[in-house]
Amino acid sequence: MIGSMITAMKGTLLQSLGRPHPWLVILLFAGPLVALFAGLAAAPIFAALALLVIWGGWPGKPWRNVPANLALLFGAASLWSLVSCLWTVTPVGEALRHWAAFSALTGLGLLAVGGASCLDIAHRRVIRKSLTAGILLAAAALILEANTNYALTRYFYALARGVEPSTMLDSIVSRGVVLLLLLSWPATLAIFRRYGARAAILQVAVLLLGVVGNGKHAIVLAQLAGIAAFLFTLWAPKFTLRALQITAAAMILTMPLIGQVLPTVPELSQANLFNSARHRVVIWHFTIEHITQHFWRGWGMDASREIPGAGDITDITIVQPNGSSEIVHYTHLPLHPHNGPLQTWLELGGAGALLLAAIVWSVIGNIRQAAIDPVERATRAAAVMGALIVGAISFGLWQSWWLATLWLTAILLVAVTAPDDTGSGKTP
Numbered sequence: 001m002i003g004s005m006i007t008a009m010k011g012t013l014l015q016s017l018g019r020p021h022p023w024l025v026i027l028l029f030a031g032p033l034v035a036l037f038a039g040l041a042a043a044p045i046f047a048a049l050a051l052l053v054i055w056g057g058w059p060g061k062p063w064r065n066v067p068a069n070l071a072l073l074f075g076a077a078s079l080w081s082l083v084s085c086l087w088t089v090t091p092v093g094e095a096l097r098h099w100a101a102f103s104a105l106t107g108l109g110l111l112a113v114g115g116a117s118c119l120d121i122a123h124r125r126v127i128r129k130s131l132t133a134g135i136l137l138a139a140a141a142l143i144l145e146a147n148t149n150y151a152l153t154r155y156f157y158a159l160a161r162g163v164e165p166s167t168m169l170d171s172i173v174s175r176g177v178v179l180l181l182l183l184s185w186p187a188t189l190a191i192f193r194r195y196g197a198r199a200a201i202l203q204v205a206v207l208l209l210g211v212v213g214n215g216k217h218a219i220v221l222a223q224l225a226g227i228a229a230f231l232f233t234l235w236a237p238k239f240t241l242r243a244l245q246i247t248a249a250a251m252i253l254t255m256p257l258i259g260q261v262l263p264t265v266p267e268l269s270q271a272n273l274f275n276s277a278r279h280r281v282v283i284w285h286f287t288i289e290h291i292t293q294h295f296w297r298g299w300g301m302d303a304s305r306e307i308p309g310a311g312d313i314t315d316i317t318i319v320q321p322n323g324s325s326e327i328v329h330y331t332h333l334p335l336h337p338h339n340g341p342l343q344t345w346l347e348l349g350g351a352g353a354l355l356l357a358a359i360v361w362s363v364i365g366n367i368r369q370a371a372i373d374p375v376e377r378a379t380r381a382a383a384v385m386g387a388l389i390v391g392a393i394s395f396g397l398w399q400s401w402w403l404a405t406l407w408l409t410a411i412l413l414v415a416v417t418a419p420d421d422t423g424s425g426k427t428p
């Protein structure tokens with residue numbers, strides 16, 4: 001009796017293995033909208049989606065499709081990050097927590113990318129349709145927010161916390177906007193494969209309208225740079241991707257030299273910059289100064305917030321165009337450097353920077369060598385460009401939602417790729 005029950009359960013499990021799960025639809029349709037108002041939700045959304053993709057691709061043995069070069073490099077990065085916990089200036093328990101999160105997200109992401117490449121036509125249909133609908137819904141909400149002084153953000157914030165938001169409203173949704181920016185590229189590819197170029201261009205325009213309305217200059221720059229990368233890769237793929245490889249690796253390895261071209265801190269009083277840009281200049285000068293003290297090994301995993309002097313304040317008298325002035329207080333290093341390459345240099349040293357440069361080089365190289373059509377190649381290049389821009393001027397390297405967003409983008413770019421099953425005749 002028990003044996004027959006086990007056999008029946010095993011048969012049911014095997015039959016369900018590889019079938020699209022209803023939660024796949026729910027996550028892709030509702031996930032972008034949820035993440036827009038709760039950016040930290042990107043991490044659990046990624047974990048759930050990654051498991052579903054691995055499950056869906058399991059018959060194809062996802063582990064065999066994990067890019068070997070990236071698995072090796074990410075493994076080395078994880079190991080070096082762990083070793084750096086031996087000398088980190090932050091509490092070891094906190095450093096190990098961030099290391100464990102990074103390693104877990106990376107391992108899950110790599111396996112999910114392998115799973116995405118094993119998905120059948122049924123899964124690709126579900127992912128394309130659900131992702132397209134979810135991104136368009138979230139983009140519509142973003143445009144609504146930009147034109148109603150963030151009415152929905154105010155409502156949900158008050159509902160969750162019982163008080164009106166006291167901070168800048170655009171900052172509350174900035175994480176979600178970044179997620180929409182990066183996920184828009186696999187969604188654009190899905191729309192192109194189903195409805196053609198005009199529909200895809202319209203989707204990009206709608207999202208750009210919402211991003212511009214949000215007012216975050218870094219995100220607008222990332223979107224425009226992504227569009228440029230798409231067009232250049234479509235026109236000259238080999239040259240563009242090789243140029244992107246060299247430029248990205250060089251940017252990472254030479255980032256500590258950026259202090260040579262930035263205004264000095266005393267010059268900031270007269271500099272015609274946004275306040276956030278002035279603060280980044282202060283942060284980057286402080287970070288570069290401390291990189292030189294432990295050039296090759298860094299200060300250790302997650303050490304940024306505990307660097308000596310990080311909490312100190314610099315007062316700068318800002319002279320306004322009308323001749324008036326005000327004193328603004330800038331913390332030397334609040335939480336992290338707001339620059340992924342500089343944070344890598346600061347915490348993991350030159351060794352960590354070499355690993356990061358090698359990872360980015362390999363990601364772009366894999367795109368260059370992949371057996372995919374020109375539009376798919378250009379779309380992946382656009383997503384990489386957007387991620388590089390955002391990573392160089394915003395957010396912390398180890399933030400789980402940011403790592404989750406990067407892996408979500410990678411998984412979905414692979415998942416919406418050929419084989420084409422639309423029958424529309426619009427795939428090049």
